[in-house]
Amino acid sequence: MNLTLKIWRQKDASSKGQMVDYTVTDISEHMSFLEMMDVLNEQLVNSGEEPVAFDHDCREGICGMCSMYINGEAHGPDRGVTTCQLHMRMFKDGDTITIEPFRAAAFPVIKDLVVDRMAFERIQQAGGYISVNTSGNTQDANSIPISKHAADEAMDAATCIGCGACVATCKNSSAMLFVGAKVSQYALLPQGQVEASDRVLNMVAQMDLEGFGNCTNTGACEIECPKGISLENIARMNRELMKASYK
Ligand code: SF4
Numbered sequence: 210m211n212l213t214l215k216i217w218r219q220k221d222a223s224s225k226g227q228m229v230d231y232t233v234t235d236i237s238e239h240m241s242f243l244e245m246m247d248v249l250n251e252q253l254v255n256s257g258e259e260p261v262a263f264d265h266d267c268r269e270g271i272c273g274m275c276s277m278y279i280n281g282e283a284h285g286p287d288r289g290v291t292t293c294q295l296h297m298r299m300f301k302d303g304d305t306i307t308i309e310p311f312r313a314a315a316f317p318v319i320k321d322l323v324v325d326r327m328a329f330e331r332i333q334q335a336g337g338y339i340s341v342n343t344s345g346n347t348q349d350a351n352s353i354p355i356s357k358h359a360a361d362e363a364m365d366a367a368t369c370i371g372c373g374a375c376v377a378t379c380k381n382s383s384a385m386l387f388v389g390a391k392v393s394q395y396a397l398l399p400q401g402q403v404e405a406s407d408r409v410l411n412m413v414a415q416m417d418l419e420g421f422g423n424c425t426n427t428g429a430c431e432i433e434c435p436k437g438i439s440l441e442n443i444a445r446m447n448r449e450l451m452k453a454s455y456k
């Protein structure tokens with residue numbers, strides 16, 4: 210496949226960015242999107258140009274680093290996949306592909322397609338954990354009965370990889386799907402109950418402090434989430450917040 214790429218180039222956080230056109234040739238339909246970007250970067254390096262900066266780590270849908278907005282969709286046109294899992298067979302020979310960073314005030318662009326997602330880390334630090342005695346007296350998790358339904362729902366919530374596609378997709382740049390998942394994975398389990406009130410109050414307060422928008426129930430986040438995180442997690446977070454606020 211031969212493709213035209215329109216890519217957002219931005220030298221650093223304080224520079225003004227712009228879309229720049231590139232062409233890549235002989236792209237195999239079996240390549241991943243990031244492999245196609247590697248081909249472009251090799252081409253740029255060989256011609257003495259600055260390669261396009263983009264985030265990536267695991268390249269198998271686990272780390273959530275590969276944040277790209279492709280043809281107007283977070284992680285591109287496929288469903289249930291991250292950019293690193295997106296295959297070039299989703300495109301046709303001669304296509305023009307637009308590639309931008311995830312855009313949200315709380316995710317400032319650092320360079321080209323790389324955004325600063327530390328806001329998510331700060332929300333996690335505010336309460337996305339449980340305190341466990343690790344001195345050797347930790348209770349065996351298997352000795353605490355948990356219903357299959359609760360275990361399954363907690364596991365589903367815990368599959369959130371913190372990629373930020375929900376924020377990038379949302380017209381309000383809301384982080385409620387992410388925070389809802391992180392609150393839910395503990396709220397559903399007995400181990401999460403002790404710190405439940407502080408957790409939800411602190412995580413939601415940090416989310417607001419970071420400048421994420423509110424949820425207006427559009428549901429775009431759920432559609433674009435590569436891990437299929439359900440809107441039910443936002444409803445659960447709101448219930449947890451209500452309970453904690455009245456305590
Ligand atoms: S909820 Fe989905 S889209 Fe949002 S950060 Fe988690 S995995 Fe990514």
Ligand code: FES
Nearest residue numbers: 268272273275293
């Ligand atoms: S590079 Fe890790 S999820 Fe894409």
